[in-house]
Each structure stands twice: as structure tokens, then as C-alpha cells.
Amino acid sequence: PSIAQAVQDIESSSFLPGFRLNAYLVDSKCSVPDATTAAVAAMTTGPQKHIVFSDSCSAACEAVNDALRHFQVLQVGSGCVSVSL
Numbered sequence: 301p302s303i304a305q306a307v308q309d310i311e312s313s314s315f316l317p318g319f320r321l322n323a324y325l326v327d328s329k330c331s332v333p334d335a336t337t338a339a340v341a342a343m344t345t346g347p348q349k350h351i352v353f354s355d356s357c358s359a360a361c362e363a364v365n366d367a368l369r370h371f372q373v374l375q376v377g378s379g380c381v382s383v384s385l
Contacts, residue, residue, distance in 0.1 A: 322347065328355045328364070335360035336367050343371045351376060358382040 307321045326342055328335035335355060343349055352368060354361045356379025365375050 324349070328357065328360045330355065330357035330360055332359050332363040336363045339364040339367050343368070343373065349373055353377060354380055356380070 303323050303325070307323050310316060311319075311321055324342055324346065326338040328338055335357075339352065342352075349371075350373065352364065352373055352375045354364060354375045354377030356377070358380050359382075361375070361377055361380035362382050362384055365380075368375050
């Protein structure tokens with residue numbers, strides 16, 4: 301519910317006038333294979349994604365980061381602490 305509220309708050313503000321925000325949630329299960337599969341599936345279906353808010357599991361963040369490079373999409377996450385990121 302908090303993500304939906306944040307999206308609504310941004311849309312209702314003058315921060316991004318004329319833009320529509322959508323949030324798509326997937327479960328990485330904090331594992332490399334599941335995170336990679338979820339990220340690739342999300343990037344290849346539905347509307348174009350411009351940014352990904354990452355998992356808090358460093359191994360999953362690393363894997364998703366590598367996959368997202370192919371799509372030229374930025375991953376943002378405060379919980380990823382891997383030095384390779």
C-alpha cells in the first residue's frame with residue numbers, strides 16, 4: 301500500500317507534470333535465479349520500464365544489475381552493499 305500511495309502522491313504533485321507513473325512489483329525471493337528471471341520477465345512484457353528499485357539482497361541485486369545492463373535500465377537500491385555494484 302505504501303508504494304501505491306507514493307505513486308499517487310507523485311502523480312498528484314507538480315513534481316512530474318503530464319507524466320503517469322506505474323509501479324510493477326515482483327518477488328525476487330532473495331535468490332539469484334529468481335531475481336534474474338523476474339527482472340527479465342518484467343523487462344520483456346508490458347510497458348517499457350525506465351528504472352528498477354532493487355532488492356535488499358546483495359546477490360540478487362548483482363544478478364539483476366547484470367541483466368538490466370542489456371536493457372539499458374538503471375537499478376536503484378539502498379540495500380545493496382556489494383562492492384561490484
